[in-house]
Amino acid sequence: MRLNFHHAALIVQDYETSKAFYCDVLGLRILAENYREDRASWKLDLALADGGQLELFSFPNPPARPSRPEACGLRHLAFRVQDFDDVISQLEAQGVEVEPVRIDPYTQARFTFFKDPDGLPLELYESP
Structure with a gap:
């Protein structure tokens, strides 16, 4: 399959x-x-x-659908991006609050979170 x-x-x-x-x-x-x-x-x-x-x-x-702390169901949507820093800058320039960048301990890729208008967690995940 x-x-x-x-x-x-x-x-x-x-x-x-x-x-x-x-x-x-x-x-x-x-x-x-x-x-x-x-x-x-x-x-x-x-x-x-x-x-x-x-x-x-x-x-x-x-x-309303509970999303935190760690409610059962969809946890977040993740978007893979190559121009990671540029995308963060574009979001912040439009008033979107972006969390501090973290490093995935397994892949060493950078990632961060922000929210949509309903508070749904959205993730940016750096693509090599």
Whole structure:
């Protein structure tokens, strides 16, 4: 069996705020945007550089999902980047708070975390 990543789906609290963050701050390209009237829900498909996708969904009054400390479920989304320092600088220039850089003790690669508008932890992982 050979599995490849296709997409991750996120339910967001404020659709327009999250759309702006993922498109304008992270620079993801819109593949499709659809309003699903029967669900009062937006679905936004965003392209990652490696062919993967993020799907953003809005729903009326979604319940909060615990994320810390170490709640069961999705821990974080990680983005592999080659221009690590440049990406951090671009995020900080747009007002995104980025945690101090750490070193992976197993690979020696640098990584750091930041959050999306709903507080979902996002990771930058340096690609050699």
